[in-house]
Structures are given as structure tokens and as C-alpha cells.
Amino acid sequence: MKKLMLFLTLTMFASTAAQAETIKVGGSGSMIPLLTILGKAYVKKNPKDSVEVNQKSMGQPGGIAALNAGAVDIAMSAMPITPAQARLQVKAIEIARVAGVVGVNSKVSVSHLTSQQLCDIYAGKIKNWKQVGGANEPIAALTRPDSDSTKAMFRSAFACMADLKEAPEILNLPKEIDMINSLSSVHNAIGQINSIALADAAGKFKAIKIDGRSHEMMQSGKWPFILHNNLVLGKNRGEAIKRFMNFIKSPEGQAIIKSEKAIPVAFKF
């Protein structure tokens, strides 16, 4: 609700600016917080423009489809676009890398797992936290659709997850917000999330180490689970888009990215 109010405020602010241009952004739900902050900062600096970040996750394909259909100007893609998407006269620009996080409910006592244990949990082989040194509680494993960017990066981060066939009892959640809520409320839950959502969770769920490595080690390159936040530009590459992209590229934008526990990626535009 708070974000919705922010969106409405930004929109109202933008609409009052002279020769205002609206930049519509939509796509991967994991990038919504970062882009919302960046949008706010941009609008603050360029009050004649407005940035509309669709707070409802479309998913990476939905963002591309909306971009292709002209429904948005910039699609958010938390992963590199696919070759098929690349053939759509779009251009993906990675602006930041966000650490993917294997999060568990705060009440889960297990703080680290091996990647194999992680895979066995999703394969249904390990069904109780006791098996991995935790309490005698059943594991409530949560996942996202394979079409989701976080899920795609999660699979590519751990070798055993690449071709893993998830067990039927694994709960598949369509939206990131569903994952955040589930991790926050379901005891014994485990799922894929990102460091930005983890920072916003306020301790309702936590990250665990995998193979002795935590997401905080991403900058050193030891953490494999990384979300590549891309902004995909379509046909509309007007001045406002350029201004927005330049803003992101600017130190202010880079600083915002860093403040959101993301690592900015230098890009050319």
C-alpha cells in the first residue's frame, strides 16, 4: 500500500511537470524495489518526467511482452534476455547485480546447507530439517516458476539444480511477494529470494549459507547465486529514456544501487 501511494505520488508529481514524459517500467518483480527507488530519485531530479514502475510483477517474459507490445517503455529482467528475446529488436542493459538468497524462515535453526542438500530438499529427498541438522520439522520448500528470473538464476547458480526435477510437494509461488510472504509466515519454509527483499524483510526470514558461502560474498565473486538486473529497451528510446538511463549510470544512480545491496554494473548507453 505504501508503494502504491508512492507510485501515485510520483505519477501525480510527474503529471504536473511541464512537457512531462512518462517512462513506464514493468517486468521482473525482484527488480521492482530497486527501480522504484531509482525512479523516485530520477523524478526528483527530473521533475518534468515521470517514471511509472508497475508494482505488480509481470515476470521477465511479461515485461518483454509488454515492451514488445508497447505497454511499457522499459522491461525489467532479472536475468539476461534469452536469444529468442534478443531477436525482438530489444536491447538489454545490465545495470546491477543483486545477490540471490536462499532464504529460510527466521525460526529455522539451520544456517547453512550444502548445495547437494539444497538440491535434495527440492528433489524431495530431504524432507525434514533434522536431516540437515535442524529441528525435527518438515521442510516447507518453496520455489518460483522456471520462467521467473530468480528461479532461472537459482538453477544456474548450483550445478545440481540445473536439471533438477523438483518434487511435486514443492510449493510453486507465482510472485516474488508470495515468496516473501511465505518465507515470512511459514515456519520451516525455504525459498529463493534476493538480497533486496531480504533487507526489506526485517528479520522475518533469513539467508543461509550454501557450501559455506553467503550472499554477502557476491562482490568477491564467491557467491554464485546472482540476479543480473537488466533494463530492456524497446522501440521507445526517447530522451526521457536516455535521461533515465543516464541517471542510473550517474554516480547518484550507482549510489542508489549500492544502497540497495546491489552491485552496480557499468554500462554504455
Next chain:
Amino acid sequence: MQPEQIGQSESKTRVRRSLSRRFLLQLLFILFLGQCLTLGWSLHSNKNIQETDVRDKLNLCGKQLTAVAVVSRATFDFTYIGQLADEMIKDADLVRITYIDNGVPILDVKKPNPPPGQLKMELPVLAGTEKVGAIVFYYSYARVRSNIVSQALVSTALTAVLFLFLVIFTRFFFNRDIGSKIALINAHLNQVSSGDLTTRTNLTTDDELGSISYGLDFVIGWLSTTVIRIKNISGSVTDATNHLSMTFKSLIDGVSQQQVSTENVLVSVQNSLVSQQQIITATEDLLGLSSESTSALEEILSASRGVVEKMDRLSSHVDSSYDTITELSSSSSEVAAVASRANVSVDAADLAVSSINSSVSRIGAIVKETTQVSADMNTIIAERGMKSVSDSIESMLKIDQLTASLSETIASLGARSNDIAKILDVIKEVTDQTKLLSLNAQILSGQMGEHGRPFAVVAAEMKALSNKTSHSTTEIEAIVTAIQQEMTSAVTAALATSKMVAEGKTVAGKVNEALLRIREASQKSSQMVGTIQEVATDQNQELKGIVKAFDEIRKLITEVNRATGAENDSIKGLLRDFDTIREATSVTKSASENQVKSIQLISENFLMANDKTYEIATASKEQRRVSEEIIVAMETVSQISTETVQGVKDVAVRIGGISDAVDTLHREIEMIKTSES
């Protein structure tokens, strides 16, 4: 070979030899094949059903996805369809799900390590009626195949287990209910096979095997009895074969002798051929003689007919002479009457002188008439009677000559008939020999069996010809006998004729003498009549000497009366002789007619004999041809006899082999154990 391999080989041999086990294996094999077929069909059907189910399922999933896609594309929120696709991709049959919306790939969910042979199902995503995208399912029947393979393996395993149990149970029940009994029967059969016929199964179960066992015991018992009988028979057969061997040796000798006999028969037949040639020549000569005899008979017949004709003429002449003599007697009576009347006239002259001239004239006329009568009588006697008698004598001589010639010819014919009888004897002998040969030939042909059948036909024909020849010979013999009898009758008749002719000649001589005397008396009478005429003439001329003359006349009349009486006596005697002649002539005529008939009969018989002789000649030629065929056949017989000897020797060798085999059989049968042994 290892002991294990030997055991397996024996087991295979036992199974191969055991009909029931083989049948059981075949039944199990058929059951197995049927089970496999059923299983195959079941798997095939199940595969089709599962594949249909997969298609139906994917079609349903596709419809769900398209429905979600239609909703999602309105807000570009494809998270739910992604979630749904994630769940769907968990389906074992789905390999990959793609959703392309207006050329933008929305979904591309796929399984790692996709199986080969993927199938594709495309479902359109419609916005109203416009196709805006397509959801494509890539799927495979790998699970179905896996299921089918798994099912096949499980079913095969279950079938194998089932079969194993089936085999075990079948083997158990089979061995318990059938196999053990069959083994028992088989063991007893093996005992029987090894020659022990004392064994009995004594299986009294109330089933088919019990019946078979009962039947087997019965058969073994019957076989035992039969073997005992065969033992006895085999001894007899051994003796019989030995005897048969001896018999065959004798048969070989006999056939060899028969071959020699056949060669002798061949020589005999060749001799018979020569004899038949002689018969043919003789019959041809006989035909010639018969022809000559026929000609002679025809001549005899002609002569006999001439004799008959002559006898007719002779009879006619005799009758004529008789009539002449009768007339002569009449004339003589008339002469006597005239003389009497002359005497009366002379007496009357004495009484009536006046009437002397008329009387003398009348006497003269009477004398003239008497003279004419005497002349006529003389003429009759001299020309007719004498000529008739002469002709009769001449005919008698000719008859005598012909009868003699006929007798000679008949005698010659009798001799020829005897020759014919001798030839007939030869023919009869040859015919009998031919009959004997044909009988031998029939026996040989019977012994030769199928090979002798043509020869049997020739032998039968030879026998038929022999019978025909024998029959013809018998007929000829009867005819020749009849001819000889007829000839004897003819000779007798000829002798009788000759006798009659001789008697006729004697009578004719007497007649001739009587006629001569008649002629002389007649001539004398004529002379006297002439004298009377002369006297009468003189009386006419000289009336004076009438009384003397009348005395002379009376004397002369008395003399005439005496002469006429003598003449009458002679004529009476002549009539008696003529009666004898007529009788002899009649007898001769009858004999000649009989002779003609006999000669005609002889001629007919000769013609018949000629026909029969011709038949004999034809039969002899046929017989010669048959004899030549017989020679060929006998040569064939000789050859066949040689082959028969060889064959009989071969048979003897085979019988020797049979004898050995029977000995062996006897020994082997003796080895069979029976209740008597």
C-alpha cells in the same frame, strides 16, 4: 563328454522318447505362445490406450494453459502461466512447453535430457477469433514405452513365474496321475521290449491308463501266447524253409530237366514240323490221288451210266427180242394155224376139187404170206435177235471189262484208302503228340506264371488245332471207313455184276445158239415154204400132181407142223431164256444203277474226303505255322526256363536267406521269455 553333458543328453532323449512328456511340453509351449500372444496384444492395446490418454491429457492441459494465457496476456502478467507450466512440465510425458505471444517467447519450459522421438502438439491462443499466440507441447511416449516395457517385463516375469508354477504343478500332477503310471507301463513295455513277456502291470485304476494297462496286460498275454505259437511255427517254418530249399533244389533240377525236355520238345516239334511237312505233302498227294480217284470215279460213273444206258438199251433190245420172239411165236402159231388151215384146205381139196385152184391159190397166198412171215422172222431173228444178242454180248463184254476195271480201280482205291488210313494213323499219332506237347506247354506256362501267359495262349491254340485235327482225322477216318465199306460194297456189286454179266453172257450165248437154231429152222421153214411156194406154183402149173402134191403137201405140212412145233418149243425155250436174260438184265441194270448210286456216293464221299483232306492240309499248314510259333515259343520257353532256373536259383538263395533269417528269428524268439520258456 562330461557326465553332466551325458545326463543332459539322456534327459533330452528321455523327453524326446516320452510321448506324454513331449505332449506336455508341446502343450506348455502352446500355452506359452498363447500367453505371449495375449501379452503382446495386451501390451499393444495398452500402449495405444496410454498414448491416447497422453494426447487427451496434453490436450486438456493445453486448453487450460491457453485459457490462462488469454487472461495473462491482457495484463502481461505471465507469472501464473509460468507457474502452471512449471507444474505441467512435471508431467512425465511433457518434454517442453513453449508459449509465444505475437512472436515474443513467453514460456520455454523444458526438461533436461529430453528423450528422442519427441512429438509436438500446438494449441492456438485466441483473442476473440484472432490467433495471437500458440502454446506448443513437446512430448514423448517414453513414459508409455517405459511403462509398456516395464509391464512387459513384469508380465513376462509373472508369466514365467506362472509358467514355472504351471510346469511344477503340471509336472507334479502329471507325474502323480499320469507320468508314474506311464512310467510303470513304459517300464513294463521296456521289459516286454527286452523279451520278457511274463511281466504284467497289474494297474487297476479306473481311468484311461487303467484301461491301457489292462489292454497292455491283455496284449502282453496275447503276445506271449502268440510268441509261443510263433516259436512252434518258427520251428515248423524252419523245417518248411529247409524243405522248401530242398524243394527248390529239386525244382532247379526239375526246371533244368524241363529245359532239357523243352529242348527235346523243340526237337520233337521240329520233327513234328518235318512230319507235318510230310503230312502236307501226303495230303497234297492224297488230294492229287483223290482228284485222280474222283476223275476215275467220274469215269466209272460215266461208264456206269453208260452201262446203265447200255443196260437200258440191252433191256430194250431184250424186250425187243422178246417181243420179236413173241411175234415169232405168234407167227409160228400163225404158221401152225396156216399149216393147219393148209391141212384143212388140203383135206378140203380132197373134198372139193373144184375149189383146188382157189385153195391152191389161197395156199399159194398163204405160203407166200408164210414165206413172207418166215422171211420176216428170219430177218427179225437174223437182224434183230442176233444183233440184239450180239449187242448184249458186246455190252456184257464191255460191262465185264468195265466191271473188271472198276474192281481194279476200287481195289486201287482200297489200297489208297489203306494208305490214307496209315497217313491218318500218322496224323493221329502227331496229333496225340501235339496234344501231349500242348499239355506240357500249358503246365510250363502255368509254372512260368505271368511270363508264360503268351505261351499259354499259343499252347491253347495248339491244343485247339490238335483237337480240330484229331476231330478232322476222326471224321476222315470215318469217311475212309465208309469209303472202304462202300468200296467193298462196290466191289461186291461189281463182282455180282461181273457174275451176272457172265451169266448173261452164257444166256446170251444160249440165246445166240437158240437164235441160230431158230434161224436155221426158220431158214429151213423158209426154204420149205419156198418149196411149198414152188410146189404151189408148180401145182398151179401142174394140176396133176396135185394129189401127190397134196400128199407131199401133207407131208410137208406135217413136217411144217413138226418144224413149227419144234420152232414153238425153241421159241418157248427162247422165251424162257429171254426171261432169264431179262431178269439178268434187270438185275444187272439194278446193280448198275446201285453201282452208279454207290459211285456217286463214293464220289461225294471222295469230295468230302477231299474237303477234309484240304482241311487237313490247311490244318497241317496252320499246325506248321503253330509249330513254328511253338518253336519260337519253345525257344522263348527255353530262354524263360533259363531265366527261371536263374530266378529259381535266386529264389533258392533268398529262401536260403529266409531260412537263415527264420533261424535267426527262431533263435531270437527263443530268447523271448514266455511262461512256457
